[in-house]
Amino acid sequence: GEIRLVTVRATALTQRLTLLVLRDITERERVEQMRRDFVSNTSHELKTPVGAVSLLAEAIESAADDPDQVRNFASRLSAEAHRLGTLTSRIMNLSRLQAADELNDERVVSVDEIVASAVEAHTVQAESAGVQLVRGGARGVHVRGDAQVLSEAVGNLIANAIAYSPKGSSVGIGIKPADEYVEIAVTDRGIGISEAEQERVFERFYRADQARSRRTGGTGLGLAIVKHAVQRHGGEVRLWSREGRGSTFTIVLPMVPSPTDDPPRKPARK
Ligand code: ADP
Numbered sequence: 001g002e003i004r005l006v007t008v009r010a011t012a013l014t015q016r017l018t019l020l021v022l023r024d025i026t027e028r029e030r031v032e033q034m035r036r037d038f039v040s041n042t043s044h045e046l047k048t049p050v051g052a053v054s055l056l057a058e059a060i061e062s063a064a065d066d067p068d069q070v071r072n073f074a075s076r077l078s079a080e081a082h083r084l085g086t087l088t089s090r091i092m093n094l095s096r097l098q099a100a101d102e103l104n105d106e107r108v109v110s111v112d113e114i115v116a117s118a119v120e121a122h123t124v125q126a127e128s129a130g131v132q133l134v135r136g137g138a139r140g141v142h143v144r145g146d147a148q149v150l151s152e153a154v155g156n157l158i159a160n161a162i163a164y165s166p167k168g169s170s171v172g173i174g175i176k177p178a179d180e181y182v183e184i185a186v187t188d189r190g191i192g193i194s195e196a197e198q199e200r201v202f203e204r205f206y207r208a209d210q211a212r213s214r215r216t217g218g219t220g221l222g223l224a225i226v227k228h229a230v231q232r233h234g235g236e237v238r239l240w241s242r243e244g245r246g247s248t249f250t251i252v253l254p255m256v257p258s259p260t261d262d263p264p265r266k267p268a269r270k
Contacts, residue, residue, distance in 0.1 A: 097228040118154035130167035137175035157186040165190035189246040
């Protein structure tokens with residue numbers, strides 16, 4: 001009997017080991033597949049603006065006698081080049097976040113400062129779109145992380161809120177501490193996102209509506225960057241939206257006690 005028991009145990013162990021090895025292979029295959037998809041999607045997405053740039057360069061050459069046309073093509077060329085620049089830097093940022101490269105994320109940083117710099121970086125965009133940015137909420141809240149990465153994440157939400165909002169509307173950026181977490185919410189009264197599409201907007205290169213996104217010059221990478229940046233900080237992104245009414249994207253991050261939250265020390269006596 002004893003021998004059989006041992007055999008059974010050994011078999012169970014082998015099975016478990018096999019399962020673990022299989023799971024590890026599947027995980028590695030999944031990661032490898034994701035990497036392949038990323039490369040292939042990326043090359044595909046780069047082809048369009050690269051193609052446009054070379055077509056426009058040719059058009060400029062053949063329109064050399066017509067200054068108006070040259071100007072027209074040149075300004076479109078510059079817009080495409082700009083778009084290519086944005087796309088490239090976003091691809092780099094996303095691949096860095098996905099690659100588990102080390103982040104500069106051990107510092108205690110102020111949420112006010114993160115939000116302030118994200119707002120600051122988008123004042124020009126807001127002004128030219130005729131959208132007002134309204135900051136509000138708690139002060140003196142801190143998180144642990146990479147201030148630049150987090151600020152870019154908040155900035156991407158602000159950029160979208162502006163891009164998908166009508167002229168004359170306002171975008172709210174609020175900070176709300178809740179238990180061990182802090183919520184950074186960006187609210188707009190823009191076009192909104194249909195329920196069916198709400199899950200998909202965080203996918204790389206996904207745009208809710210090709211035509212309307214193309215008009216805003218989107219890359220489809222902004223929200224994927226937000227998601228990865230926030231997850232790398234142990235947080236999550238929530239989305240509330242109604243078509244035609246607007247959207248609220250909320251970044252939820254673990255909060256660290258602020259230096260001012262420390263119990264007051266007794267003054268040292270000699
Ligand atoms: P994009 O560069 O196209 O804006 P994102 O990844 O930032 O890419 O967003 C993906 C898609 O989600 C957008 O193309 C748009 O369709 C939708 N979206 C994102 N933010 C908003 C918003 N605030 N209001 C409405 N739609 C939005």
